[in-house]
Amino acid sequence: MxxxxxxxxxxxxxxxxxxxxxxxxxxxxxxxxxxxxxxxxxxxxxxxxxxxxxxxxxxxxxxxxxxxxxxxxxxxxxxxxxxxxxxxxxxxxxxxxxxxxxxxxxxxxxxxxxxxxxxxxxxxxxxxxxxxxxxxxxxxxxxxxxxxxxxxxxxxxxxxxxxxxxxxxxxxxxxxxxxxxxxxxxxxxxxxxxxxxxxxxxxxxxxLGKIERKIYFHFIKTNFEKYSKNIETDAIDYILDFTECYTYYTQVITNQVYYQTNKTITAGEARQIINEYLETKKTDYQNLLNLLPENQKKLIISVANEEVVSKPTSMEFIMKHKLPSISSVAQAIKALAKKEILYKSPNGYTVYDLFFKRFLQRYYANNGR
Ligand SMILES: Nc1ncnc2c1ncn2[C@@H]1O[C@H](COP(=O)(O)OP(=O)(O)OP(=O)(O)O)[C@@H](O)[C@H]1O
Ligand SMILES: [Mg+2]
Structure with a gap:
C-alpha cells in the first residue's frame, strides 16, 4: 500500500x-x-x-x-x-x-x-x-x-x-x-x-494555498515510518525544494520515491528517482514546446529560467533574454496565459505546470544559449 x-x-x-x-x-x-x-x-x-x-x-x-x-x-x-x-x-x-x-x-x-x-x-x-x-x-x-x-x-x-x-x-x-x-x-x-x-x-x-512546508515534511516522514521505511531529512528537503510543496507534484514524487525504494532513502537517491521521472515526461514536454510559435517558446523558456517574472515586458527582461519586441512578448504572454501554460500569480508570471518548468530549466537552461 x-x-x-x-x-x-x-x-x-x-x-x-x-x-x-x-x-x-x-x-x-x-x-x-x-x-x-x-x-x-x-x-x-x-x-x-x-x-x-x-x-x-x-x-x-x-x-x-x-x-x-x-x-x-x-x-x-x-x-x-x-x-x-x-x-x-x-x-x-x-x-x-x-x-x-x-x-x-x-x-x-x-x-x-x-x-x-x-x-x-x-x-x-x-x-x-x-x-x-x-x-x-x-x-x-x-x-x-x-x-x-x-x-x-x-x-x-x-x-x-x-x-x-x-x-x-x-x-x-x-x-x-x-x-x-x-x-x-x-x-x-x-x-x-x-x-x-x-x-x-x-x-x-x-x-486555497499550499500546504505548509513543515506540515508536509512531517506527513512524508511519518508515512514512510508508518510502513517501516525510512527517509533522510535531506531527502525530504530535496523533494520539497523540487516540488515547492505544490500538492499534486509532491504527491507524484513521493509516490515514486516511496515505491522505488525499500530501505532508507537518501537525498542522492531521491534526486535520481526525480531525474528518472522527469525523463519519462521529456518527450511529451518536448512536443508541447515544439508546437509553440517561436516567440512563445522563447518567452516560456525565459520565464522558466527566471522562476517568476513580474514585468515580462520590461526592457531589462527583454534584453537579458534576447526576446523580440515588446508587442511580440505581450502577444505571447496573452496566448500562453490563455492556454494555461503561463500563470499570473500575485508575484508575477510563472510556468503553470511545475514539471514543465523543471524540464525547461534542465534542458533549456540559460535560455537555451
Ligand atoms: N491534502 C492532501 N493530501 C494528500 N494529497 C492531496 C491533498 N490534496 C490534494 N491531494 C492530491 O493532489 C492532487 C491535486 O488535488 P486536486 O485534484 O484536489 O486539486 P484541484 O485543485 O482540484 O485541481 P484542479 O484545479 O486541476 O481540479 C490530487 O492527486 C490529490 O489526490
Ligand atoms: Mg479539481
Missing part, C-alpha cells in the same frame, strides 16, 4: 485542518462558500475530505457534482439528477426517477452494459422547472444537504443565462448549502467579484 497517492484517500490526506474548520463553520452557519486556487493544489480533494467528515458526523448529506465536462444547463441538470438518484435511490433507479423527477418528462434507456440511463426532455421552458424540482427534493430532506459544484466556472460558457437561473433557484433554499469551486482565473473571479453579476458577494470565499 503506497501512502502517497494521487487519488483522494481519507486515510492518507495531509493537513488542511484550518480549511476544514472554516468550511465546517460555514456549513454550520448556513453560508455558501466559493473555493478557488490555482490548478492541482487540492480543491477537489478538500471537498471530498470535508464530505467524508460531514457524512461521518451523520448530521448532513453531501452531493458532489463535477461540471468539468458540461456545456449547457441540460448537462448540469442531468449530472445533478444522476447524483441525487445515485445517493437516494441506488437500489431502484426507476422508482427513484418516479420519485425525484415526478411530473418531469423523462426517458430511461438501458445502456450496453445493462445499466439504466436517464435522458431528460428539456425545453427552454421546463429547464428551470426541472432544476427547481431537483433542488426542492433536496430542500425537503430531513438533514441539511451540502451541494458542491466543482469546476463551476464552466457555467459561464453555457448558452443560457445560467448564472441568473442558478442564483434565482438557489436563493430561496434554506436546507441546501452550496460549495462552488474552480481554479483561479478571470472567469470565476468576474463571476463572484463583479457587481453586475448574479453571484456578486453571494458567498464566503476560501482561497
Amino acid at each position: 503506497n501512502p502517497f497517492t494521487v487519488r483522494y484517500s481519507s486515510e492518507h490526506f495531509c493537513d488542511r485542518e484550518a480549511e476544514i474548520k472554516k468550511l465546517k463553520a460555514n456549513v454550520t452557519n448556513e453560508l455558501n462558500t466559493l473555493i478557488h486556487s490555482p490548478r492541482r493544489l487540492g480543491k477537489t480533494a478538500l471537498i471530498y475530505h470535508l464530505f467524508h467528515k460531514l457524512e461521518r458526523g451523520k448530521k448532513h448529506e453531501t452531493i458532489f457534482v463535477d461540471l468539468f465536462a458540461t456545456t449547457k444547463m441540460e448537462d448540469l441538470i442531468k449530472e445533478l439528477s444522476e447524483k441525487i438518484l445515485e445517493k437516494y435511490h441506488k437500489k431502484s433507479f426507476i422508482e427513484g426517477v418516479k420519485s425525484v423527477l415526478k411530473g418531469i418528462s423523462t426517458t430511461i434507456s438501458i445502456s450496453q452494459d445493462g445499466t439504466p440511463e436517464l435522458s431528460l426532455q428539456l425545453t427552454e421552458t421546463n429547464t428551470v422547472k426541472t432544476l427547481n424540482h431537483l433542488l426542492k427534493y433536496l430542500e425537503n430532506r430531513k438533514k441539511k444537504v451540502i451541494l458542491a459544484f466543482d469546476e463551476f466556472q464552466e457555467v459561464v460558457n453555457y448558452p443560457e443565462k445560467a448564472e441568473a437561473i442558478l442564483r434565482t433557484a438557489i436563493q430561496p433554499l434554506s436546507n441546501v448549502i452550496f460549495l462552488f469551486s474552480g481554479s483561479t482565473n478571470h472567469l470565476l473571479q468576474d463571476m463572484f467579484l463583479s457587481p453586475k453579476r448574479p453571484f456578486y458577494q453571494s458567498t464566503e470565499v476560501l482561497v
Whole structure:
C-alpha cells in the first residue's frame, strides 16, 4: 500500500485542518462558500475530505457534482439528477426517477452494459422547472444537504443565462448549502467579484494555498515510518525544494520515491528517482514546446529560467533574454496565459505546470544559449 497517492484517500490526506474548520463553520452557519486556487493544489480533494467528515458526523448529506465536462444547463441538470438518484435511490433507479423527477418528462434507456440511463426532455421552458424540482427534493430532506459544484466556472460558457437561473433557484433554499469551486482565473473571479453579476458577494470565499512546508515534511516522514521505511531529512528537503510543496507534484514524487525504494532513502537517491521521472515526461514536454510559435517558446523558456517574472515586458527582461519586441512578448504572454501554460500569480508570471518548468530549466537552461 503506497501512502502517497494521487487519488483522494481519507486515510492518507495531509493537513488542511484550518480549511476544514472554516468550511465546517460555514456549513454550520448556513453560508455558501466559493473555493478557488490555482490548478492541482487540492480543491477537489478538500471537498471530498470535508464530505467524508460531514457524512461521518451523520448530521448532513453531501452531493458532489463535477461540471468539468458540461456545456449547457441540460448537462448540469442531468449530472445533478444522476447524483441525487445515485445517493437516494441506488437500489431502484426507476422508482427513484418516479420519485425525484415526478411530473418531469423523462426517458430511461438501458445502456450496453445493462445499466439504466436517464435522458431528460428539456425545453427552454421546463429547464428551470426541472432544476427547481431537483433542488426542492433536496430542500425537503430531513438533514441539511451540502451541494458542491466543482469546476463551476464552466457555467459561464453555457448558452443560457445560467448564472441568473442558478442564483434565482438557489436563493430561496434554506436546507441546501452550496460549495462552488474552480481554479483561479478571470472567469470565476468576474463571476463572484463583479457587481453586475448574479453571484456578486453571494458567498464566503476560501482561497486555497499550499500546504505548509513543515506540515508536509512531517506527513512524508511519518508515512514512510508508518510502513517501516525510512527517509533522510535531506531527502525530504530535496523533494520539497523540487516540488515547492505544490500538492499534486509532491504527491507524484513521493509516490515514486516511496515505491522505488525499500530501505532508507537518501537525498542522492531521491534526486535520481526525480531525474528518472522527469525523463519519462521529456518527450511529451518536448512536443508541447515544439508546437509553440517561436516567440512563445522563447518567452516560456525565459520565464522558466527566471522562476517568476513580474514585468515580462520590461526592457531589462527583454534584453537579458534576447526576446523580440515588446508587442511580440505581450502577444505571447496573452496566448500562453490563455492556454494555461503561463500563470499570473500575485508575484508575477510563472510556468503553470511545475514539471514543465523543471524540464525547461534542465534542458533549456540559460535560455537555451
Ligand atoms: N491534502 C492532501 N493530501 C494528500 N494529497 C492531496 C491533498 N490534496 C490534494 N491531494 C492530491 O493532489 C492532487 C491535486 O488535488 P486536486 O485534484 O484536489 O486539486 P484541484 O485543485 O482540484 O485541481 P484542479 O484545479 O486541476 O481540479 C490530487 O492527486 C490529490 O489526490
Ligand atoms: Mg479539481
